[in-house]
Amino acid sequence: MNDRFLKACRREPVDCTPVWFMRQAGRYMAEYRSLRAKHSMLSLCKTPELAAQVTLQPIERFPLDAAIIFADILLPLEAMGLHLEFAEGEGPVIHNPVRSRADVDGLKAIDGTELEYVAEAVRQARKALNGRVPLIGFAGAPFTLASYAIEGGGSRNYVLTKSLMYREPDVWHQLMDMLARVVTGYLRRQIRAGAQAIQLFDSWVGCLSAGDYAEYVKPHVQLIFAGLEREGVPLIHFGTGTTAILRQMREAGGDVIGVDWRSHLDEAWAVIGHDRAVQGNLDPVALYAPLHEIERRVEDILRRAGGRNGHVFNLGHGILPTTPVEHVEAAINIIHKLSMR
Amino acid sequence: MNDRFLKACRREPVDCTPVWFMRQAGRYMAEYRSLRAKHSMLSLCKTPELAAQVTLQPIERFPLDAAIIFADILLPLEAMGLHLEFAEGEGPVIHNPVRSRADVDGLKAIDGTELEYVAEAVRQARKALNGRVPLIGFAGAPFTLASYAIEGGGSRNYVLTKSLMYREPDVWHQLMDMLARVVTGYLRRQIRAGAQAIQLFDSWVGCLSAGDYAEYVKPHVQLIFAGLEREGVPLIHFGTGTTAILRQMREAGGDVIGVDWRSHLDEAWAVIGHDRAVQGNLDPVALYAPLHEIERRVEDILRRAGGRNGHVFNLGHGILPTTPVEHVEAAINIIHKLSMR
Numbered sequence: 001m002n003d004r005f006l007k008a009c010r011r012e013p014v015d016c017t018p019v020w021f022m023r024q025a026g027r028y029m030a031e032y033r034s035l036r037a038k039h040s041m042l043s044l045c046k047t048p049e050l051a052a053q054v055t056l057q058p059i060e061r062f063p064l065d066a067a068i069i070f071a072d073i074l075l076p077l078e079a080m081g082l083h084l085e086f087a088e089g090e091g092p093v094i095h096n097p098v099r100s101r102a103d104v105d106g107l108k109a110i111d112g113t114e115l116e117y118v119a120e121a122v123r124q125a126r127k128a129l130n131g132r133v134p135l136i137g138f139a140g141a142p143f144t145l146a147s148y149a150i151e152g153g154g155s156r157n158y159v160l161t162k163s164l165m166y167r168e169p170d171v172w173h174q175l176m177d178m179l180a181r182v183v184t185g186y187l188r189r190q191i192r193a194g195a196q197a198i199q200l201f202d203s204w205v206g207c208l209s210a211g212d213y214a215e216y217v218k219p220h221v222q223l224i225f226a227g228l229e230r231e232g233v234p235l236i237h238f239g240t241g242t243t244a245i246l247r248q249m250r251e252a253g254g255d256v257i258g259v260d261w262r263s264h265l266d267e268a269w270a271v272i273g274h275d276r277a278v279q280g281n282l283d284p285v286a287l288y289a290p291l292h293e294i295e296r297r298v299e300d301i302l303r304r305a306g307g308r309n310g311h312v313f314n315l316g317h318g319i320l321p322t323t324p325v326e327h328v329e330a331a332i333n334i335i336h337k338l339s340m341r
Numbered sequence: 342m343n344d345r346f347l348k349a350c351r352r353e354p355v356d357c358t359p360v361w362f363m364r365q366a367g368r369y370m371a372e373y374r375s376l377r378a379k380h381s382m383l384s385l386c387k388t389p390e391l392a393a394q395v396t397l398q399p400i401e402r403f404p405l406d407a408a409i410i411f412a413d414i415l416l417p418l419e420a421m422g423l424h425l426e427f428a429e430g431e432g433p434v435i436h437n438p439v440r441s442r443a444d445v446d447g448l449k450a451i452d453g454t455e456l457e458y459v460a461e462a463v464r465q466a467r468k469a470l471n472g473r474v475p476l477i478g479f480a481g482a483p484f485t486l487a488s489y490a491i492e493g494g495g496s497r498n499y500v501l502t503k504s505l506m507y508r509e510p511d512v513w514h515q516l517m518d519m520l521a522r523v524v525t526g527y528l529r530r531q532i533r534a535g536a537q538a539i540q541l542f543d544s545w546v547g548c549l550s551a552g553d554y555a556e557y558v559k560p561h562v563q564l565i566f567a568g569l570e571r572e573g574v575p576l577i578h579f580g581t582g583t584t585a586i587l588r589q590m591r592e593a594g595g596d597v598i599g600v601d602w603r604s605h606l607d608e609a610w611a612v613i614g615h616d617r618a619v620q621g622n623l624d625p626v627a628l629y630a631p632l633h634e635i636e637r638r639v640e641d642i643l644r645r646a647g648g649r650n651g652h653v654f655n656l657g658h659g660i661l662p663t664t665p666v667e668h669v670e671a672a673i674n675i676i677h678k679l680s681m682r
Binding site for chain 2: 028157159162163166167178206208209210211212241243244245261262263264267284285286288289290293297300319322
């Protein structure tokens with residue numbers, strides 16, 4: 001098996017820097033679009049054969065060093081009773097958002113059996129991968145899930161989310177605690193089904209101040225990492241816009257801390273501490289650049305990683321839908337070539 | 342005159358911390374909404390009597406320590422030939438965005454006379470203020486203006502902006518240089534019309550990596566600050582999501598560096614250097630919190646400012662339209678009360 005990715009997560013020496021990309025299975029690939037034309041987002045996620053098939057699409061095509069199970073971070077919210085819809089071109093919409101204590105009380109405290117289809121997709125993807133590359137499981141982190149649950153979709157300023165936090169902190173903590181427990185159980189099931197690493201996506205946590213992160217988010221994330229520690233797989237802790245809270249994210253947990261493109265990787269790694277691995281940090285939009293520009297940017301990131309053990313190459317966030325597919329392939333090859341030990 | 346604000350910009354001792362809020366004249370005020378119901382955004386901006394009237398609305402109502410001229414950062418783009426529309430509830434739209442060298446070549450290199458109505462609004466607002474508080478002039482910074490010009494409005498991922506930057510760097514620099522020159526002339530006219538301080542809004546520059554900022558933005562911002570240095574008024578340099586580039590922003594210029602809410606103010610100030618003043622950094626959404634929570638947050642920011650000369654209190658970004666107006670007033674009073682020397 002190509003175990004570069006797992007080795008890098010554990011800060012062990014590797015022959016070259018492993019690379020995978022968030023949303024590597026997605027709309028930028030014709031294979032994905034043609035499957036998506038026939039199935040809704042939710043049925044892709046809920047049909048293990050299809051989810052496994054999508055998971056493998058980028059692995060069949062590119063020399064990536066890890067696969068990530070195809071799913072959506074909002075699936076646990078749906079299982080908890082929120083009416084989730086992926087509206088055409090608008091992103092996810094939740095028709096009965098959480099706004100009050102009664103709404104939080106009304107959420108189902110699921111134990112994970114409701115998400116068994118994801119565990120089954122993990123099993124099938126592992127089988128189909130047949131040891132080629134490791135398989136990553138994932139979940140959304142409590143803050144990011146709460147923001148969707150409260151706003152009823154994506155948000156620009158997170159007014160409703162932060163207002164609940166500031167006005168009814170006990171309701172906020174009740175919701176976050178519930179989400180943390182659900183996410184822990186959900187991730188544990190993915191690991192037991194065969195996920196060989198886990199990434200926690202706190203994609204939107206960078207909208208918070210460092211003080212709010214410490215008070216309203218960190219303890220709940222800590223609960224998740226503490227609950228997964230003994231499962232024995234590498235844990236990746238990811239967010240964007242997190243330059244001001246990287247150290248706190250490390251304290252909250254994770255063997256690997258995700259770094260978005262805003263910070264220089266060497267500066268971010270110094271803040272996080274070299275006793276953790278890091279993942280990142282090419283701007284997803286850099287994949288639209290000419291190849292010589294991609295190469296220059298990859299070179300800069302690798303130079304800043306400094307040949308130190310514990311660097312997983314990735315974008316700072318997911319691949320964008322209009323990304324040129326040949327540039328994705330070229331970037332992977334450039335990363336391998338330039339990082340060869 | 343209440344000169345706390347100017348003193349703080351110059352890092353001189355003050356009796357208490359001066360405060361003003363970005364978008365302090367705006368939709369959260371009934372006075373503004375009723376005027377806006379009768380006039381379009383563009384006619385408010387282009388009628389000096391009305392712009393001056395709006396400028397004074399928050400000053401009549403709250404004990405703020407500075408006024409800021411009512412205008413829109415996109416006015417120079419309109420004067421340069423872009424067809425600007427403020428679509429209801431959608432933010433600004435530019436119908437002929439800039440996408441190529443030919444589009445850049447087609448922009449009018451305005452000398453500022455086209456924006457004389459803003460200078461006239463400054464004169465009238467100064468007169469109406471009658472020395473009560475200083476008047477701030479402002480402009481959008483080249484990157485933020487270029488992003489609107491290229492995307493044709495607001496953006497989530499700045500794909501078109503960054504693509505132009507990466508694919509046609511010479512066209513990019515030509516556009517940025519043109520914008521920097523226009524902005525410098527425009528701000529100089531505002532100063533000569535009576536603006537007693539200037540804020541450069543690079544609101545969206547935080548979407549860039551530190552490396553891209555250095556290469557594609559910083560030299561152009563430097564040109565503006567160098568061009569205004571001898572005008573003798575304090576210069577404020579503002580952006581959001583800028584934790585990773587605060588030091589570079591200071592190097593690009595400004596007597597006062599804006600800090601958004603993500604960083605702790607003391608940590609941000611240490612990075613910027615104590616030989617510059619800072620402005621910030623309450624989360625705009627904190628104004629939705631109960632007053633005791635607002636007080637706790639103000640207290641924390643003042644404690645982190647540490648009684649050091651050179652702190653202008655502000656939000657980390659503009660007041661949001663649904664902000665409770667009584668909370669704005671209460672926050673101003675809390676800031677003054679808690680910072681009394």
